[in-house]
Amino acid sequence: MLILHCPHCDRMVDETDLHAGGEAHVKRFGPGSEAEEFENYLFMRENPKGVHFERWRHVYGCGKWFLAARNTATLEVYGTYSAQTTEPPQAIRDAISAKQPGWSWGTFQ
Ligand SMILES: [Zn+2]
Numbered sequence: 001m002l003i004l005h006c007p008h009c010d011r012m013v014d015e016t017d018l019h020a021g022g023e024a025h026v027k028r029f030g031p032g033s034e035a036e037e038f039e040n041y042l043f044m045r046e047n048p049k050g051v052h053f054e055r056w057r058h059v060y061g062c063g064k065w066f067l068a069a070r071n072t073a074t075l076e077v078y079g080t081y082s083a084q085t086t087e088p089p090q091a092i093r094d095a096i097s098a099k100q101p102g103w104s105w106g107t108f109q
Pocket of ligand 1: 006007008009010058061062063064
């Protein structure tokens with residue numbers, strides 16, 4: 001079972017208290033953008049076997065959204081952080097690098 005730390009209410013919660021929100025750090029494109037950019041925003045998502053950044057909502061708790069960095073192959077969780085951040089905190093990147101040297105995800109390394 002997947003267990004994540006909710007950074008808002010500082011509790012360890014299992015996946016039955018959470019709702020998955022898909023990929024984190026999706027760059028949004030609005031009116032005036034190129035059709036291909038908007039299409040990619042709507043439909044193209046990462047689906048890696050390994051390091052992944054995801055959105056989660058503590059739906060049966062505080063109700064707030066947060067982001068998680070985890071490994072989809074091993075279910076290892078590298079850390080969780082506020083959904084109001086635009087990129088993963090350096091501490092989480094360092095934790096990933098310690099376990100997965102040379103990792104990359106989108107523009108993050
Ligand atoms: Zn919470």
